[in-house]
Amino acid sequence: MFSPLIEDLIRALRCLPGVGPKSAQRMAMYLLEKDRDAAGLLARTLELAVDKVGRCSQCRTLTEQEICALCNNSRRDPNSLCVVETPADVLAIEQAGNYHGRYFVLHGHLSPIDGVGPANLGIDLLEQRLANEPLEELIIATNPTVEGEATAQFIAERARARGVSVSRIAHGVPIGGELEYIDGGTLAHAFNSRTSFFPGG
Amino acid sequence: MFSPLIEDLIRALRCLPGVGPKSAQRMAMYLLEKDRDAAGLLARTLELAVDKVGRCSQCRTLTEQEICALCNNSRRDPNSLCVVETPADVLAIEQAGNYHGRYFVLHGHLSPIDGVGPANLGIDLLEQRLANEPLEELIIATNPTVEGEATAQFIAERARARGVSVSRIAHGVPIGGELEYIDGGTLAHAFNSRTSFFPGG
Numbered sequence: 001m002f003s004p005l006i007e008d009l010i011r012a013l014r015c016l017p018g019v020g021p022k023s024a025q026r027m028a029m030y031l032l033e034k035d036r037d038a039a040g041l042l043a044r045t046l047e048l049a050v051d052k053v054g055r056c057s058q059c060r061t062l063t064e065q066e067i068c069a070l071c072n073n074s075r076r077d078p079n080s081l082c083v084v085e086t087p088a089d090v091l092a093i094e095q096a097g098n099y100h101g102r103y104f105v106l107h108g109h110l111s112p113i114d115g116v117g118p119a120n121l122g123i124d125l126l127e128q129r130l131a132n133e134p135l136e137e138l139i140i141a142t143n144p145t146v147e148g149e150a151t152a153q154f155i156a157e158r159a160r161a162r163g164v165s166v167s168r169i170a171h172g173v174p175i176g177g178e179l180e181y182i183d184g185g186t187l188a189h190a191f192n193s194r195t196s197f198f199p200g201g
Numbered sequence: 202m203f204s205p206l207i208e209d210l211i212r213a214l215r216c217l218p219g220v221g222p223k224s225a226q227r228m229a230m231y232l233l234e235k236d237r238d239a240a241g242l243l244a245r246t247l248e249l250a251v252d253k254v255g256r257c258s259q260c261r262t263l264t265e266q267e268i269c270a271l272c273n274n275s276r277r278d279p280n281s282l283c284v285v286e287t288p289a290d291v292l293a294i295e296q297a298g299n300y301h302g303r304y305f306v307l308h309g310h311l312s313p314i315d316g317v318g319p320a321n322l323g324i325d326l327l328e329q330r331l332a333n334e335p336l337e338e339l340i341i342a343t344n345p346t347v348e349g350e351a352t353a354q355f356i357a358e359r360a361r362a363r364g365v366s367v368s369r370i371a372h373g374v375p376i377g378g379e380l381e382y383i384d385g386g387t388l389a390h391a392f393n394s395r396t397s398f399f400p401g402g
């Protein structure tokens with residue numbers, strides 16, 4: 001119904017997560033009818049980002065710099081390293097605000113079916129850091145999924161082999177969550193991981 | 202928290218309608234982490250569309266062609282012209298499927314406060330078509346808003362002055378709509394525009 005180029009644009013916009021045919025059409029009309037300056041800026045910024053954004057040479061998070069701002073921040077605790085699956089996980093932990101160490105981003109998890117092995121997750125680089133940095137603790141914050149757990153297990157063993165103490169962030173009922181609405185898997189995990197109310201005795 | 206270029210990308214994505222900070226961030230991460238090919242294609246298509254898409258020289262709808270496919274379609278009834286506010290309105294009417302004439306797209310409505318007058322809506326071109334084409338009916342399908350009604354009134358008078366018969370699409374309770382949930386303005390209009398149940402007598 002629209003011209004070929006507009007149909008191309010609507011199709012291209014559908015690559016965005018959460019954007020179906022109706023919103024892609026609304027977006028295309030908005031950009032072409034109401035805000036071509038913003039559309040041009042988006043096109044140029046996107047092209048530049050696709051071209052320039054790579055990975056931090058130390059933590060592998062997404063950045064156009066050789067070393068990201070977090071790795072470059074000398075106030076971050078060099079004794080603590082937190083392993084996460086994605087750059088968005090780094091943001092989530094930073095927003096929580098109580099972790100002050102450094103990060104390592106896997107960009108995924110071990111998934112033999114999809115051909116994702118240790119090399120794809122930068123485990124070599126992680127091992128170098130385990131060997132060369134004054135790490136006292138490796139905190140594993142992969143997702144509590146089957147693949148995330150397998151990845152955690154794999155990394156934990158590598159760290160232990162190098163004498164670095166390893167921990168896993170806690171999983172269970174979210175603070176403020178109501179038991180009634182928590183899924184069974186989470187609840188079962190919360191029971192299995194229960195801690196003593198009076199640890200001393 | 203992200204690198205400057207990624208923050209630029211998140212900001213640029215927020216120009217899209219319905220995209221807040223959280224979805225812009227999710228979109229940026231998705232494009233850079235999961236699908237750079239799609240991101241590059243989106244950037245290039247958007248740039249091309251901003252550059253090439255203009256208006257049909259006959260109906261003013263958005264197109265990269267001199268004359269759009271609808272205007273070029275000789276099977277469309279040349280005696281009937283439908284005036285709409287936006288290209289998306291053309292699509293909505295085409296999807297309804299019972300109109301087979303031609304279109305004229307205003308790209309807005311009269312709005313003196315915003316400096317939108319007849320020249321911005323292509324009324325000169327519309328008058329040329331009223332003068333030169335074998336039009337029997339001008340159907341006005343502007344929105345049932347104050348501005349849409351004022352625009353309809355303005356165009357209707359121009360058409361009448363040229364001896365073209367003018368109609369306005371009906372507004373009222375949507376088919377399948379329940380009176381209980383219809384807004385008062387629509388309901389009042391539906392009462393004022395009631396038609397005789399037995400038009401003959």
Ligand SMILES: [Zn+2]
Nearest residue numbers: 056059068071
């Ligand atoms: Zn880094």
Ligand SMILES: [Zn+2]
Nearest residue numbers: 257260269272
């Ligand atoms: Zn046309």
